[in-house]
Amino acid sequence: MADAVARDLRIPVVRRRVGARALVSRKSMIAFFFALPLILIVLCLVVYPAFYSMHLATLNKSMTKFVGFGNFEFLFKRNTFWMVVEQSVLFAVTAVIFKAVIGFVVAHFVHNIPLKGQRKWRGMLLIPWVIPPAMSTLAWLWLFDPSYSAFNWILNHLGLAGIPWLGNPYWARAGIILVNVWVGSPFFMIMYLAALKSVPEQLHEAAAIDGANWFQKIWYVNLPMMRNIIQITALFSLIVTFANFDIVKILTNGGPVDQTHVFATWAFTLGIWGNDIPLGASVSLFMFPILAVAAGLILRNIRNRGNEA
Amino acid sequence: MAEVALRNIVKTFDRTPAVAGIDLNINDREFVVLVGPSGCGKTTTLRMIAGLEEATSGEIYIGDQLVNDVPPKDRDIAMVFQNYALYPHMTVYENMSFGLRLKKFPKAEIKERVENAARILDITNLLDRRPKQLSGGQRQRVAMGRAIVRNPKVFLFDEPLSNLDAKLRVQMRMEIKKVHQKVTVTTVYVTHDQIEAMTLADRVVVMNGGKIEQIGSPNEVYHRPTTRFVAGFIGSPAMNFLPCRLVEGSNGSAGLSVKLSDKLTFPVPPDRVGRYRPHAGRELLFGLRPEDIIEKRGDLPPGRTAFDAQLDVVEPMGMETMVYFLVDGTEVCGRVNPAVAGKPGETMPLVADLNHMHLIDPKTDQVL
Ligand SMILES: Nc1ncnc2c1ncn2[C@@H]1O[C@H](COP(=O)(O)OP(=O)(O)O)[C@@H](O)[C@H]1O
Ligand SMILES: [Mg+2]
Numbered sequence: 149m150a151d152a153v154a155r156d157l158r159i160p161v162v163r164r165r166v167g168a169r170a171l172v173s174r175k176s177m178i179a180f181f182f183a184l185p186l187i188l189i190v191l192c193l194v195v196y197p198a199f200y201s202m203h204l205a206t207l208n209k210s211m212t213k214f215v216g217f218g219n220f221e222f223l224f225k226r227n228t229f230w231m232v233v234e235q236s237v238l239f240a241v242t243a244v245i246f247k248a249v250i251g252f253v254v255a256h257f258v259h260n261i262p263l264k265g266q267r268k269w270r271g272m273l274l275i276p277w278v279i280p281p282a283m284s285t286l287a288w289l290w291l292f293d294p295s296y297s298a299f300n301w302i303l304n305h306l307g308l309a310g311i312p313w314l315g316n317p318y319w320a321r322a323g324i325i326l327v328n329v330w331v332g333s334p335f336f337m338i339m340y341l342a343a344l345k346s347v348p349e350q351l352h353e354a355a356a357i358d359g360a361n362w363f364q365k366i367w368y369v370n371l372p373m374m375r376n377i378i379q380i381t382a383l384f385s386l387i388v389t390f391a392n393f394d395i396v397k398i399l400t401n402g403g404p405v406d407q408t409h410v411f412a413t414w415a416f417t418l419g420i421w422g423n424d425i426p427l428g429a430s431v432s433l434f435m436f437p438i439l440a441v442a443a444g445l446i447l448r449n450i451r452n453r454g455n456e457a
Numbered sequence: 458m459a460e461v462a463l464r465n466i467v468k469t470f471d472r473t474p475a476v477a478g479i480d481l482n483i484n485d486r487e488f489v490v491l492v493g494p495s496g497c498g499k500t501t502t503l504r505m506i507a508g509l510e511e512a513t514s515g516e517i518y519i520g521d522q523l524v525n526d527v528p529p530k531d532r533d534i535a536m537v538f539q540n541y542a543l544y545p546h547m548t549v550y551e552n553m554s555f556g557l558r559l560k561k562f563p564k565a566e567i568k569e570r571v572e573n574a575a576r577i578l579d580i581t582n583l584l585d586r587r588p589k590q591l592s593g594g595q596r597q598r599v600a601m602g603r604a605i606v607r608n609p610k611v612f613l614f615d616e617p618l619s620n621l622d623a624k625l626r627v628q629m630r631m632e633i634k635k636v637h638q639k640v641t642v643t644t645v646y647v648t649h650d651q652i653e654a655m656t657l658a659d660r661v662v663v664m665n666g667g668k669i670e671q672i673g674s675p676n677e678v679y680h681r682p683t684t685r686f687v688a689g690f691i692g693s694p695a696m697n698f699l700p701c702r703l704v705e706g707s708n709g710s711a712g713l714s715v716k717l718s719d720k721l722t723f724p725v726p727p728d729r730v731g732r733y734r735p736h737a738g739r740e741l742l743f744g745l746r747p748e749d750i751i752e753k754r755g756d757l758p759p760g761r762t763a764f765d766a767q768l769d770v771v772e773p774m775g776m777e778t779m780v781y782f783l784v785d786g787t788e789v790c791g792r793v794n795p796a797v798a799g800k801p802g803e804t805m806p807l808v809a810d811l812n813h814m815h816l817i818d819p820k821t822d823q824v825l
Contacts, residue, residue, distance in 0.1 A: 350542035353509050358556035359530040360606075368555070372546040 202431040211426060219430040228406055228414075233434070236410040239321070240390040243328045247389075248382055250329065251336020256335065256366065259344045270341070277334035285398040288327045289314075292399070317407035320400050326409055328393050330387075336381055343377035344370060383446040387439050411435050459505060459520045459533075459610035459643050460485050466515035468501050475501045476723060477667035478515075486641045492654035493664035498747070499647040502664075503613050507646060519610060535604035536613040540620060541596045543588040550584040553602045567606075574605040578632075579638055594625045601633070604659040605640055614646040618653065630656060651691050654741050655679065663687045680813070685742065688815055694747050694779065696815075697789045701743040703736050703816065715743050715814070718790070720784040726760040726811050736825060744815035744824075747779065750791030752798070753806040760812035766791075767804050780805065 203384035208215045223229045258269055276284065291297050292313035300310035314320045347370055355365045371378075393412040396402065402417060409417070411431060419428020461483040468476040476498040483489045491499045504510040506517060508529035516525050522533050524532050535556075550571055557567045575581040578598040588596055597617060604612055617633070618626045637644060648654055654792055655659050657676040663670040663678055663686070671678055671687045682688035688696050698779040702716045703725075713733055723743075725733055753763050766782035766789075778798040780791045791807055799805035816825045 259715075348542065349542065350538050351544060353507075353529075354536070354538065354542040354544070354603075355528045356509065357507060357534065357536050358603075359559040362532070364559060369544065372544075373545075 201288055201429040201433060204426050205433055207426045209424045209426060214425075219427050222427070223430060228409075229431070232404065232409045232414045234413060235321075235408065236390060236435075237438075239325060239328075239392075239410055240386055243325050243332065243389050244386050245334045246329045246383060247336050248378065250333045251340050251381075252378075254333065254337045255340035255344055257372075258341055270338070273337055274334045276330050277332070277338075281331050281394050282398060284331065285327055285395050287446075288330075289399055292323055293314065299317070314400050315404060317404055320404065320408045324396055324399055327399060328389060328392060331395070332385060335385065339377055339381045340374060343374040347373045379446050383443060386442055390439060391435055461517075461611055461643060461645065462518040463506070464516040464518070466502065466505060466517065467513045468498070468505060468510060469513045474667050476505070479664075479667075479669055481662060481672070483643060483645065486643055488637055488644045488646065488657060488659045489662060490611065490646045490648060490654040490658035490660075491662045491664055492648055492651055492690075493670075495649055497664045498667040499649070499664055500615055503536075503615050503645060503647050506611070507534055507536050507582050507613050530646070533610045535607045535609040535611075536699070537597075537600045537604055537615065537617045539616045541588070541600040543596060543599055545588050547587070548584065549580065549586050549591070549599050549602075552588070553584075554597055556603070558605045564716070570606045571602075571607070574602045577605065577636060577772055578602050593621050594629060595627070597621065598632075601636060602728050604638070610643065612642050612644040612646075614644065616648055616650070617646075619650075626653075633657065652693065655691070659766055661691075663690060665690070681824075682815070683824050685744075685817045685824065688817065688824060692746055693791050696744050696746045696792070697750070697787075698817070699742055699743045699745075699784055699787050699789065700819075701816075703733060703739055703741055705737055713737060715741075715811075717743060721764060721784055722761050723809060723811055723814070725814075729814075733825060736816070739825070740819065742817040742819050744817055745809060745811075746813060747790040747792045749810040749813045750789070751808055751810070752793040753808045754797075757808065761808050761810050763806060763808050765804050766799050766807050768799050770799060771801050773798070780807075 152155055204211070205219055206214055206216055208218070256271065256272065258266060261269055294300060294310060294312050294315060297313070299313065303310055311319055313323050351369050351373070352365050354370050360368060388408075391412055393416065394408060396408060396410055396413045397416070400408045402413050406414070411434060415428040415431040417428075418431060419425045422428070461481075463479050463481040463762050466476055466479045467474065469728060479498075479502060481489075491502060493499055501510060505512045506519075507610075508524065508742050512525060519532055519534070544555065547555065548807055553571045553574060554567045557570065562570075572581065575584060576603060580595065580598050580602060583591060583595060583599070588599065591599065592779070597620075597781070600617070614633075618629050621629060626718055630653055633646075637657075646657060658675055660672060661675055661678050662672050670690075671683045673681070678687055678691050682691065685698075689698065699717050704714050704722075706712065706714060712727060712730050715723045715725060717723065757763060766780070768780050768782055769788070770781040772779040772781075777792045778795045780793055780798060781788050782791070783789070793805075793807070817823070
């Protein structure tokens with residue numbers, strides 16, 4: 149009896165699900181066609197070069213012979229390679245931390261400027277980010293010049309010796325990080341400012357009544373509420389910074405003695421200047437697994453906490 | 458132990474006054490409700506007591522302390538916001554204990570206080586949830602719980618029920634009353650809903666246009682309003698207002714009468730004659746609540762006058778029926794027994810209970 153009823157009931161259910169599936173597939177077909185141009189562009193400009201560079205990485209220097217992992221084995225044995233790995237990681241992590249901290253602090257200052265003046269400040273603070281880095285880096289190059297730059301001029305006038313900014317590996321690394329932070333902080337500032345504006349003012353008032361001081365409001369209210377944006381921004385910037393090319397290329401070109409190379413500049417130097425394109429391709433491929441792991445870690449964290457706020 | 462006192466409080470936003478001089482004394486453990494139409498300055502007043510808004514001028518005292526320059530966190534108050542303002546990233550337990558944790562209370566005491574408050578509010582089983590996983594009524598309870606655990610000198614509520622649906626609102630209203638009976642703390646409660654004000658308050662403060670219109674017990678503001686605004690704002694459906702002329706003589710005797718139209722004249726009850734005598738001959742506003750216009754039944758007690766009305770609209774409410782009729786072009790509402798209510802267009806014998814009438818001076822809007 150109950151079975152018969154159940155069977156009777158099942159027929160329309162099944163039929164409806166088939167109908168729904170047809171509808172979904174029709175809808176997804178339309179969606180697919182809308183996305184097709186983008187998919188084609190991504191295939192041509194991203195996927196094809198990626199696979200092509202994988203193919204290149206397996207060839208010998210004159211690109212005539214398949215050598216398998218030969219290029220990688222060669223790289224693993226070279227000290228410069230490990231120095232570049234260390235350099236890139238150190239550069240990206242330090243720069244992102246500075247950019248995040250500066251962006252966070254400046255976002256809070258800008259947020260507290262009365263709305264009337266705020267637009268002006270926001271615009272001005274974005275300038276380093278909107279100037280093409282190749283141009284602004286040239287300006288920094290002049291500032292860093294050992295004999296007639298502004299920095300050393302000031303130091304000399306204070307009675308201190310000038311610093312060979314780009315001639316000493318430690319100062320050069322610091323200089324590269326400084327320029328990258330200068331260019332990248334506004335992006336963090338604007339992202340964090342947007343996140344900050346989405347924190348309801350009433351939460352601050354509730355916290356004020358609960359007894360929180362300004363620091364506790366930031367620590368217990370803003371920071372957790374901005375958590376997702378902080379992570380996504382940091383990840384995004386980590387990828388871009390890790391793959392940075394223009395600043396290092398213009399400021400030091402990897403020098404002195406390869407001490408400031410990052411993956412992109414070293415791959416360029418080996419591949420284009422050194423005429424060993426397969427070796428350059430192998431170097432640049434190393435960025436991929438490192439960034440994939442970073443992306444995976446942070447995205448997993450976002451997924452876990454995504455449905456909270 | 459805390460009284461709250463406001464001395465000539467003014468708050469001006471960009472030159473437009475939101476609060477235009479308020480004097481108010483709130484006794485220890487008293488439940489005071491600020492009620493008034495939207496935009497009359499209730500929230501601003503409450504926020505000044507909380508310290509979230511700085512008074513333009515005037516003095517605010519909590520206990521014996523002048524708190525004008527004391528930041529919110531040192532005023533020892535707790536506030537329940539209209540949209541609750543719960544911290545979305547914290548569990549209910551963390552939300553309720555946040556204030557105590559900031560004040561570095563011992564863990565055991567925090568736990569005890571939170572659990573105690575949770576018991577009072579019946580939310581013990583929700584302590585591990587996050588606000589997003591709660592219904593509106595539950596969030597409301599958590600917001601109250603957060604206030605209770607702090608054990609503050611003063612509770613401040615800003616329209617705490619206005620985001621709930623009608624049924625839940627009635628239920629939570631009772632809940633708030635019960636909580637106040639258990640946790641007797643000085644309370645200032647803001648609402649635009651006069652029923653909420655009447656049911657909750659020890660004293661009602663009726664506000665309008667940044668000023669206080671009247672302060673009194675719910676019964677006082679209902680039965681003895683001092684201004685036209687209060688008379689019209691308190692009570693639902695609202696009091697009927699009719700232009701009238703106060704004339705000498707009633708039914709041939711020496712009293713006074715209220716002449717509403719050529720056909721309708723009501724005698725003033727004898728005990729009011731002395732009070733109204735100085736205004737005889739003037740054009741005034743006559744006020745009478747719908748429940749004082751009822752169906753005619755049996756003999757007329759003193760002060761009641763029968764008249765016939767041609768019904769315009771009839772609204773059955775179940776327990777009673779609202780009848781509307783026109784007096785000189787003005788709609789008047791009466792509340793009658795559904796069993797005897799007439800139909801639209803019919804003439805129905807009604808009775809006006811003039812013992813509850815009000816006369817308002819249209820020049821000053823004061824009730825005479
Ligand atoms: N931050 C503010 N800036 C400017 N005007 C405000 C501000 N807050 C309130 N007002 C104005 O003050 C008046 C009273 O507001 P409010 O106290 O919120 O009224 P209520 O709570 O009684 O509805 C309103 O006219 C409102 O527009
Ligand atoms: Mg309000």
